[in-house]
Amino acid sequence: MSLLLQSIHAPISTCIIGATLLACSSSPNTTDDGSTGSSSGSETGTADTGSSTADDSLSPTTASDTEGTTAPTSSDSEGATDATAGSTGDTDSTGDSSSGGTTTGVDEEPPSTTFDERACTIFVDQLTGDDGNSGKAKDQALATIQAATGIVAAGDTVCVYPGDYGAFKNTAHGTADARIHYVSVERWQAKVSAPTIPLQNVGDYVDIDGFEVTTTDESIGLGISNGDGKLANHCRIFNNHVYGIVAKTRGGSGGAGILSAGWVSDKPYQGEDVEIFNNVVHDIGNPGENAGFVQGIYVSHPHAKVYNNIVYNVSGWGIHGWHNANYVTVSNNLTSNTDGIVLGNGDSPCGQITCEFTDYYVTNNILYADRIGMVLYDGPNHLVSHNNFWMTDPSGDHATTDDPQLVGYALDPSGDFHLGPMSPMIDAGSPEYAPAFDLDGKARPKGEAPDVGPYER
Numbered sequence: 001m002s003l004l005l006q007s008i009h010a011p012i013s014t015c016i017i018g019a020t021l022l023a024c025s026s027s028p029n030t031t032d033d034g035s036t037g038s039s040s041g042s043e044t045g046t047a048d049t050g051s052s053t054a055d056d057s058l059s060p061t062t063a064s065d066t067e068g069t070t071a072p073t074s075s076d077s078e079g080a081t082d083a084t085a086g087s088t089g090d091t092d093s094t095g096d097s098s099s100g101g102t103t104t105g106v107d108e109e110p111p112s113t114t115f116d117e118r119a120c121t122i123f124v125d126q127l128t129g130d131d132g133n134s135g136k137a138k139d140q141a142l143a144t145i146q147a148a149t150g151i152v153a154a155g156d157t158v159c160v161y162p163g164d165y166g167a168f169k170n171t172a173h174g175t176a177d178a179r180i181h182y183v184s185v186e187r188w189q190a191k192v193s194a195p196t197i198p199l200q201n202v203g204d205y206v207d208i209d210g211f212e213v214t215t216t217d218e219s220i221g222l223g224i225s226n227g228d229g230k231l232a233n234h235c236r237i238f239n240n241h242v243y244g245i246v247a248k249t250r251g252g253s254g255g256a257g258i259l260s261a262g263w264v265s266d267k268p269y270q271g272e273d274v275e276i277f278n279n280v281v282h283d284i285g286n287p288g289e290n291a292g293f294v295q296g297i298y299v300s301h302p303h304a305k306v307y308n309n310i311v312y313n314v315s316g317w318g319i320h321g322w323h324n325a326n327y328v329t330v331s332n333n334l335t336s337n338t339d340g341i342v343l344g345n346g347d348s349p350c351g352q353i354t355c356e357f358t359d360y361y362v363t364n365n366i367l368y369a370d371r372i373g374m375v376l377y378d379g380p381n382h383l384v385s386h387n388n389f390w391m392t393d394p395s396g397d398h399a400t401t402d403d404p405q406l407v408g409y410a411l412d413p414s415g416d417f418h419l420g421p422m423s424p425m426i427d428a429g430s431p432e433y434a435p436a437f438d439l440d441g442k443a444r445p446k447g448e449a450p451d452v453g454p455y456e457r
Helices: 145-149
Strands: 006-011 016-020 022-024 040-045 122-124 157-160 163-165 168-170 180-184 190-194 199-201 206-209 212-215 236-238 241-245 255-260 274-277 280-284 294-299 304-307 310-314 319-321 328-331 334-336 340-343 360-363 366-368 373-376 383-385 388-390 406-408 416-419
Touching (some): 122 145, 145 157, 145 168, 241 255, 255 280, 274 294, 280 294, 294 304, 304 319, 319 328, 328 340, 340 360, 360 373
Parallel strands (some): 016 212, 022 255, 122 157, 157 180, 163 190, 168 199, 180 206, 206 236, 236 274, 241 280, 255 294, 274 304, 280 310, 294 319, 304 328, 310 334, 319 340, 328 360, 334 366, 340 373, 366 388
Antiparallel strands (some): 006 040, 016 022, 016 199, 016 255, 406 416
16 A cells, blocks of 8 residues: 655754653854754655564563553653653663563563652752752752753753743753653643754664653754764653644744754764653644644654654644654554654765655554555655554554544643554553553553553543
8 A cells, every 4th residue: 555645844953842842962163152043954755654563472461450540731740750760771672562472673571650869960940949059969959950051960960849940951961871851740840941052962872751841932943954962872761741832833843842853964873772652742833824844753863663652633743753763653542633643764964865764663543534644655664554644644554443432532731642452452452562551650561462652541
């Protein structure tokens, strides 16, 4: 089955959260104060299935019996994010899933949901802190996250208490054994906002965990210009709430809610091994302002993993992989009222154009009333399987068009995107590239096979 022929226009950006984006890589023309230049790219190509038949043999696995009832905007069972989550070293690019040894390519353990202040090494509190303090104890908390970026080092956990914070940019690097972890002590209660790019990271081995991110202006501020710069690797962006990015295109620029850009067109540098998971991204762009260049989640580097995200109300694509987006896994996400999901290859490192696009894996996603559906450009070693298309044109192997019967579908924060008790998406997924946990942190699969979408019932 051939997929839609679509002309693709996409911005190239950096490792940033929410300024019109959340992203995970450095921009060559990024200045020390966090400002960036803006550029865009456009490609047109022929879309083909690019898919192979998935293995239908699904091994049963015992999992937790805990039922999740939390709406996508609610906090986890403890009401807080673990200060130690994601700080125990970098995730391997492949691993055995709980479904009987199938390679998943994603984390094997969910982030913890129990906050432990003992894990904090740097404290930030807008209400009680002062940037003249040391930041090394709760009673010596800093007042701004940007002040913490000046003292953070490999192995540090920066604990940010509830408050309204301005933009911050991390330039420090962690290591595989000593990651840097920025965490909101209470999920989505550390709120970061700015006119353009609220949250930017240009360091390796950095985690961004549990923030609420939005912009205060319609400016874009995104883009990578050709030039010097080494891009960030091994970042993880998870548990964040990114919304209200009212962007519009100006002079060909674009943006995204979460953006991870990993290449410079005239340099042999590639950002890679970035995971974007368990985020809720919505109300990105402004269709009335022709903001089709603005995406929900955007990646442009190899070895990215995008899973367990909910993306809705986006003027462009819900999930967009472009430029050098080879070896990309997109699994168990839900998109709604977006263009859908697109993966392709435009210009890539060292000025190469339309290089062979290889090794992408798109499984177990729900596309709910998206405008276009799925556009996947042809190449070797692709797997496109077990995706659900409701009121959206289907494509790929083992595609379904049944109503997923969500608990409370609504394109606003009141929506509950869990599967209902009679949903045909229960046990309807493939174990190939399915995460070992869902957006609620529950083990996957619970039944004979993974459920389709971000939640396991």
